[in-house]
Amino acid sequence: MSDRVYLTTPLYYVNAEPHLGHTYTTVLVDTVARFNRSMGREVVFQTGTDEHGDKIAEAAAAGNAQPRQYADRVAGIFRDTWDECGISYDHFIRTTDDYHVTFVRKMLARIHEKGDIYFGKYGGNYCTGCERFYADRELVDGKCPDHLVEPVWIEEENYFFRMSRYQNQLRQLLDDSPDLIRPAGYRNEVLGLLREPLEDLCISRPKSRLEWGIELPFDDNYVTYVWFDALLNYLSGLEHCRPKDSEAFWAEANHFIAKDILKPHAVFWPTMLLAADLPVYRHLNVHGYWNVGQSKMSKSLGNVIRPLEMRDRYGLEGFRYFLLREMVFGMDSAFTEDAFVTRFNADLSNGLGNLVSRVLAMQKRYFDGEVQTGGQRRPEDRELAAAFSEAETRAVEATEGLALHNALEEIWKALAATDKYIVETAPFKLWKDESAHTRVGTILETLCDALLHTARLIAPFMPETAARIGALLGVEIGPLAHPTPMWGKNFRKGHRVSEPARLFPRIETET
Numbered sequence: 001m002s003d004r005v006y007l008t009t010p011l012y013y014v015n016a017e018p019h020l021g022h023t024y025t026t027v028l029v030d031t032v033a034r035f036n037r038s039m040g041r042e043v044v045f046q047t048g049t050d051e052h053g054d055k056i057a058e059a060a061a062a063g064n065a066q067p068r069q070y071a072d073r074v075a076g077i078f079r080d081t082w083d084e085c086g087i088s089y090d091h092f093i094r095t096t097d098d099y100h101v102t103f104v105r106k107m108l109a110r111i112h113e114k115g116d117i118y119f120g121k122y123g124g125n126y127c128t129g130c131e132r133f134y135a136d137r138e139l140v141d142g143k144c145p146d147h148l149v150e151p152v153w154i155e156e157e158n159y160f161f162r163m164s165r166y167q168n169q170l171r172q173l174l175d176d177s178p179d180l181i182r183p184a185g186y187r188n189e190v191l192g193l194l195r196e197p198l199e200d201l202c203i204s205r206p207k208s209r210l211e212w213g214i215e216l217p218f219d220d221n222y223v224t225y226v227w228f229d230a231l232l233n234y235l236s237g238l239e240h241c242r243p244k245d246s247e248a249f250w251a252e253a254n255h256f257i258a259k260d261i262l263k264p265h266a267v268f269w270p271t272m273l274l275a276a277d278l279p280v281y282r283h284l285n286v287h288g289y290w291n292v293g294q295s296k297m298s299k300s301l302g303n304v305i306r307p308l309e310m311r312d313r314y315g316l317e318g319f320r321y322f323l324l325r326e327m328v329f330g331m332d333s334a335f336t337e338d339a340f341v342t343r344f345n346a347d348l349s350n351g352l353g354n355l356v357s358r359v360l361a362m363q364k365r366y367f368d369g370e371v372q373t374g375g376q377r378r379p380e381d382r383e384l385a386a387a388f389s390e391a392e393t394r395a396v397e398a399t400e401g402l403a404l405h406n407a408l409e410e411i412w413k414a415l416a417a418t419d420k421y422i423v424e425t426a427p428f429k430l431w432k433d434e435s436a437h438t439r440v441g442t443i444l445e446t447l448c449d450a451l452l453h454t455a456r457l458i459a460p461f462m463p464e465t466a467a468r469i470g471a472l473l474g475v476e477i478g479p480l481a482h483p484t485p486m487w488g489k490n491f492r493k494g495h496r497v498s499e500p501a502r503l504f505p506r507i508e509t510e511t
């Protein structure tokens with residue numbers, strides 16, 4: 001891995017407010033960004049909003065607003081939500097930003113000059129939800145498989161991107177870089193699409209039908225919107241915020257999306273880049289869908305999960321933990337409040353939270369909070385250190401491979417080893433024997449070391465919890481790039497830790 005990485009979320013449509021699905025991708029990329037920073041890499045993390053097109057114009061009209069006014073309001077809600085959730089993005093882009101509009105027009109002109117954009121007449125089945133045409137074979141029972149509605153037949157003169165010309169090059173690219181699209185299941189899906197002839201891509205709308213888009217540089221009667229507009233954000237935003245070294249970041253571009261927008265990202269986008277003589281991104285990382293219970297999340301079903309409501313009810317850290325622990329990257333997951341509460345109580349309240357308060361309580365009770373340094377280590381102490389060292393190696397490897405749920409599982413194995421260490425060394429029993437007090441001090445110092453290691457490992461996943469544990473221990477939590485804190489060397493003589501605190505009060509449910 002290079003020392004620079006560029007990480008992106010999709011640009012979310014402003015016709016809906018942030019929900020569980022948007023939050024998952026954003027929290028996932030935030031975690032990957034924090035992890036990479038902790039590994040000593042320089043990160044650019046970009047998110048933002050997709051604001052042009054029919055859907056947005058319709059939503060604005062429904063609320064009696066001008067599209068721009070409406071987009072300003074909802075883009076603000078997205079940005080504020082991510083700020084309130086502590087998302088560590090470096091750049092927030094809106095497709096209505098001037099620099100982006102200029103960039104899109106420049107790319108359109110370049111590809112048009114090359115002869116890869118032509119004018120033609122076309123009729124086809126259009127899904128407004130997806131903002132793209134569907135070939136008959138892609139429809140299921142005549143309906144868009146994603147939105148389950150019949151597409152509308154649209155026939156008009158428009159501009160087309162000669163995508164078909166790049167079919168072989170794209171196939172070659174997928175052969176040359178087997179990990180371009182991850183996990184492999186989605187790569188295979190794309191290879192499947194490429195077995196059929198690739199159609200050209202309609203990239204315009206006449207202004208007579210849609211004004212809310214970016215005017216074509218070569219025909220002011222037409223606008224472009226959605227895909228030819230939005231996909232270019234990944235480059236326009238990077239060049240805008242890193243004008244001097246955007247190429248180096250682009251070489252390590254990692255897009256994160258859900259499977260719903262696989263085709264635009266795996267087919268439209270790389271062929272657009274090939275046509276513009278630009279290098280293709282490094283990885284397209286595709287995750288599955290969150291369903292709510294057995295159903296798709298939807299406004300009409302009234303089962304939309306909103307991030308700030310979850311924060312107010314349970315706290316953000318628990319929500320982050322659940323999302324990252326529960327979803328296997330690439331697979332679908334079901335969200336239920338019951339599953340959330342069960343995991344929260346088991347892993348956070350009884351698990352991590354209980355361990356932290358137990359260790360600090362013993363430290364307080366036996367030594368008035370003062371860490372007893374310099375004691376003799378025993379094999380069981382070294383075994384616990386080894387469990388953490390193994391957890392670190394495995395968690396780092398799993399996170400690099402996007403198996404974040406495995407990374408957390410590995411860290412929780414180290415927590416289980418710590419609980420077992422407490423049971424087996426039994427400091428609360430030893431304390432009854434005065435001659436064993438020195439040993440109890442060493443056991444507790446080992447446990448404080450374990451908490452420090454825990455904080456360091458969970459920091460990308462639960463940054464606030466890691467910071468709280470660091471503050472309770474009264475020590476800096478170093479990044480993963482620094483040498484691992486040495487057991488028995490982290491606390492100076494006379495150092496005091498804080499009084500115990502409850503990090504994750506148990507969620508009581510009415511039964």
Ligand code: ME8
Nearest residue numbers: 010011012013021022025050230231257258289290
């Ligand atoms: O498609 N489960 O925007 P969008 C998991 N503007 N992830 C989900 C999800 C769910 N149930 N629902 C949404 C667009 N997402 C275009 C993208 S990019 C240049 C333009 C997440 O608001 C997931 O990341 O419909 C998905 O790919 C994205 O939101 C779609 O967001």
